[in-house]
Amino acid sequence: MSIFETTPIAEHDVLGDLMRGSLDHCVKCTICETFCPVSNVTPLFPGPKYVGPQAERYRTPDEPSPDDSLDYCSGCGICTQVCPQGVHIAEINTQARAELRKRTGVKFRDKVIARNTVGARLARPVAPLANWSLANPTIRLLTQRVLGLHHQAALPKFASRTFQKWARSHPQPAGASRRVAYFHGCGANHYETRLGEMAVEVLEHNGFAVDVPRGQDCCGLPLQSNGLFEPARKYVSKLSGRLAPSARAGIDIVATSTSCSLMLKREAREILGMDDDPDLRVVSERMFDICEYLLALHRRGELRTDFRPVPMTVTYHAPCQQQGHGIGKPALGLFALIPELRVIENDATCCGVAGTYGIKKEKYAIAMKVGEGLFAQIRDAAPELAVCDSETCRWHIEKATGVPNVHPVEVLHRAYGLS
Amino acid sequence: MSHDTIVIGTGMAGLVAAVRLAQSGARVLVLAKGVGSTHLCPSTIDVLGYGPQRIERPGEALAAHVEANPGHPYGLVEVSGLEAAVEWFKEQTVSGPLGPYAYVGSLEANKLLPTAVGAAKPSAVVPETMAAGDLRGGASLHIVGFRKLKDFHSALVADNVSRTEVGGPVEARSAELDLPAGGRVDLNGLALARHFDDAAFRSAVVAQIVRRLGAEERVGFPAVLGIKDPHGAWADLEHRLGRPVFEIPTLPPSVPGMRVFAILREALRRSGGELILNAEVVGPALENGRLVGVRANLGRREVVHPADHVVLATGGFASGGLELDSRWKARERALGLPVAGVPAPGEPRFTDSYFEEQPLSRAGIAVDRELRPVGPGGEPVYDNVRVAGATLAGAVPWTEKSGDGISLATGFRAAELILQTTTVAAVTA
Numbered sequence: 142m143s144i145f146e147t148t149p150i151a152e153h154d155v156l157g158d159l160m161r162g163s164l165d166h167c168v169k170c171t172i173c174e175t176f177c178p179v180s181n182v183t184p185l186f187p188g189p190k191y192v193g194p195q196a197e198r199y200r201t202p203d204e205p206s207p208d209d210s211l212d213y214c215s216g217c218g219i220c221t222q223v224c225p226q227g228v229h230i231a232e233i234n235t236q237a238r239a240e241l242r243k244r245t246g247v248k249f250r251d252k253v254i255a256r257n258t259v260g261a262r263l264a265r266p267v268a269p270l271a272n273w274s275l276a277n278p279t280i281r282l283l284t285q286r287v288l289g290l291h292h293q294a295a296l297p298k299f300a301s302r303t304f305q306k307w308a309r310s311h312p313q314p315a316g317a318s319r320r321v322a323y324f325h326g327c328g329a330n331h332y333e334t335r336l337g338e339m340a341v342e343v344l345e346h347n348g349f350a351v352d353v354p355r356g357q358d359c360c361g362l363p364l365q366s367n368g369l370f371e372p373a374r375k376y377v378s379k380l381s382g383r384l385a386p387s388a389r390a391g392i393d394i395v396a397t398s399t400s401c402s403l404m405l406k407r408e409a410r411e412i413l414g415m416d417d418d419p420d421l422r423v424v425s426e427r428m429f430d431i432c433e434y435l436l437a438l439h440r441r442g443e444l445r446t447d448f449r450p451v452p453m454t455v456t457y458h459a460p461c462q463q464q465g466h467g468i469g470k471p472a473l474g475l476f477a478l479i480p481e482l483r484v485i486e487n488d489a490t491c492c493g494v495a496g497t498y499g500i501k502k503e504k505y506a507i508a509m510k511v512g513e514g515l516f517a518q519i520r521d522a523a524p525e526l527a528v529c530d531s532e533t534c535r536w537h538i539e540k541a542t543g544v545p546n547v548h549p550v551e552v553l554h555r556a557y558g559l560s
Numbered sequence: 561m562s563h564d565t566i567v568i569g570t571g572m573a574g575l576v577a578a579v580r581l582a583q584s585g586a587r588v589l590v591l592a593k594g595v596g597s598t599h600l601c602p603s604t605i606d607v608l609g610y611g612p613q614r615i616e617r618p619g620e621a622l623a624a625h626v627e628a629n630p631g632h633p634y635g636l637v638e639v640s641g642l643e644a645a646v647e648w649f650k651e652q653t654v655s656g657p658l659g660p661y662a663y664v665g666s667l668e669a670n671k672l673l674p675t676a677v678g679a680a681k682p683s684a685v686v687p688e689t690m691a692a693g694d695l696r697g698g699a700s701l702h703i704v705g706f707r708k709l710k711d712f713h714s715a716l717v718a719d720n721v722s723r724t725e726v727g728g729p730v731e732a733r734s735a736e737l738d739l740p741a742g743g744r745v746d747l748n749g750l751a752l753a754r755h756f757d758d759a760a761f762r763s764a765v766v767a768q769i770v771r772r773l774g775a776e777e778r779v780g781f782p783a784v785l786g787i788k789d790p791h792g793a794w795a796d797l798e799h800r801l802g803r804p805v806f807e808i809p810t811l812p813p814s815v816p817g818m819r820v821f822a823i824l825r826e827a828l829r830r831s832g833g834e835l836i837l838n839a840e841v842v843g844p845a846l847e848n849g850r851l852v853g854v855r856a857n858l859g860r861r862e863v864v865h866p867a868d869h870v871v872l873a874t875g876g877f878a879s880g881g882l883e884l885d886s887r888w889k890a891r892e893r894a895l896g897l898p899v900a901g902v903p904a905p906g907e908p909r910f911t912d913s914y915f916e917e918q919p920l921s922r923a924g925i926a927v928d929r930e931l932r933p934v935g936p937g938g939e940p941v942y943d944n945v946r947v948a949g950a951t952l953a954g955a956v957p958w959t960e961k962s963g964d965g966i967s968l969a970t971g972f973r974a975a976e977l978i979l980q981t982t983t984v985a986a987v988t989a
Contacts, residue, residue, distance in 0.1 A: 172812075181750070223594050411860070465838075
């Protein structure tokens, strides 16, 4: 049983019309421009209003695009969040970029970084060597030259054993009173496997038996962001197929990767036009961000609050994709339950990296400039830990500030006395 | 667990209500489709400018205006309540994240401030950075423009303001600066405001102005004098130019409005209130006819947010809080409340003059003395919903010059009324 009572939105309200058609609601009020993190630091991107609802009117099938600058949109989605007229600016831009790519082709580099699980599988057997290589300045300079990945961009470390492998040998606790499925995403499976383990342990601590459906691959978000819609749809279908049996059995799915869960909740339906995929629909309706889920449990009086004091200072940055869920900042609600934890909320909007955007050679400097405000806030606060829900943001922020970055679940895990 | 109050809308009225409630200990959640009117309006608190003649003393004129305009929102607040709201707002600004940036003025007298087309607009309470633009009794001005700033033409301002009747002669000259050099062909107000945060840029601006400056007594700029530290940027320019400096509101985006948003947003955060954007409220959640929360679209789902009280502050037709279809059926979009003041079938829909009041101008949500929505016969709809700001029926803010005055007064009043009820009082205690 779901702990949420949600109603799917009525059929008449759906998507083709909702997305591109929403540009007719643009009144050119410029609110999106004032919030756009990219156009506020570089003239290379003229802003969401120009590139979105304005330029879209001139994009006609089989005719040249009026404006290639949309390549500099990072896809953070803030424009859509702040638009008071309901224009789906970021969605329009992502779709337009895919159209642009059909004509211009996709860089080899983008094809590679958009398929991170392929690389992860190749690297895992030689993880120490792969990690050494990616930390080696000479090799990184070479990678920049050959592949176009900025040599200073933060890249994750490959784990030598996947989270899936851990999950298969992890016994489910006896006497669990309820069941939940865990969507781990590539981040927890290939790079931050300990996060996946902690998520399971926190859920088990709250009386859940945690299913980890097998064969979970990438959600397709990096492919979508890089304009590769066809392969992105294949990944979405495959992943949805893996998660759908849980959803159909009435089991809620929780995720620690906030951008990947948003992809399955909403973006694949809205941007990739997959609203009719039956597996995706049922998964989408059962998908919850883990903090959203835990705070909802607390509001029903069903979260264990046997938190130990955690006498430390942390900063919390809600990443753009997390804000795209429209759930506020549930991590702050959970942190408020932990004795002696001092939380400083960052009020910067974006760290700049936006998935794969900020690791590209030509965009790294922009990403660093976008993140300046956030980095300064974190440095000034000098926390023991910086907390953020999104993995690529954590890697980027940690590299820029030198402050260790963790997912909110890691703080909860510690407060429950599990680490 | 539910929120004490859900505020729908994040413009002036919604933010004022939310902050006031949260500061008193209420658990407040603001749900908004997007960012609101603050970013579009000049953010001067225009209490009452015309009724229909130009008004010099808005506080004194309010009673007669309410009498002459039955159902006007100012009839729902006492003058003392409006004064309290103004004082509270001033305190929020000066003690907020942009302090000592302050608002000045009172209900005693309207200033006459130049607009971006050089008209004189009566405003009661204004940013300190605009106060020296007061044209009453005449003025000698030097208006500075920037070639890259769209839709602000210093020559237009100077020409028109010289012809405006303000009780004394206005002399104005203008200059157009080609700063910042290089970069984009055009800039919006925010981009220029970021340049003004930088002392080196201000030096370059001052160097160009002093070359052209004559005996003019005051120097006017578009309202872009800083976004991080507007008080510092403005005071620095006054110091370097050796004469009063003032800002003139621009077309959107409104930098002074963004300052107000930043101030109230931070006040909400500090007092524990939450704000969720891109959360469009699509209807009430009802139990036995009583409103127990609101239904909102989150992503591809509809979810219920429970609450004891609701403040509806979604704006009027301009911001999409109210909607009129092609058959002239009006709809309030968030809660489906009845809309008053729409011409009935067969009644005239327009008057001949574009700028005159139109039959639809006063349409909105009619309320009782406690700001609760009422139906056509004056019957209450929900006893725990209050309506504030431009959603209210009865005013013509754009001709009266009363927009942010009504929003501040009714947003503040809505919060006071909710705080008087027992459910919130228990929490506060």
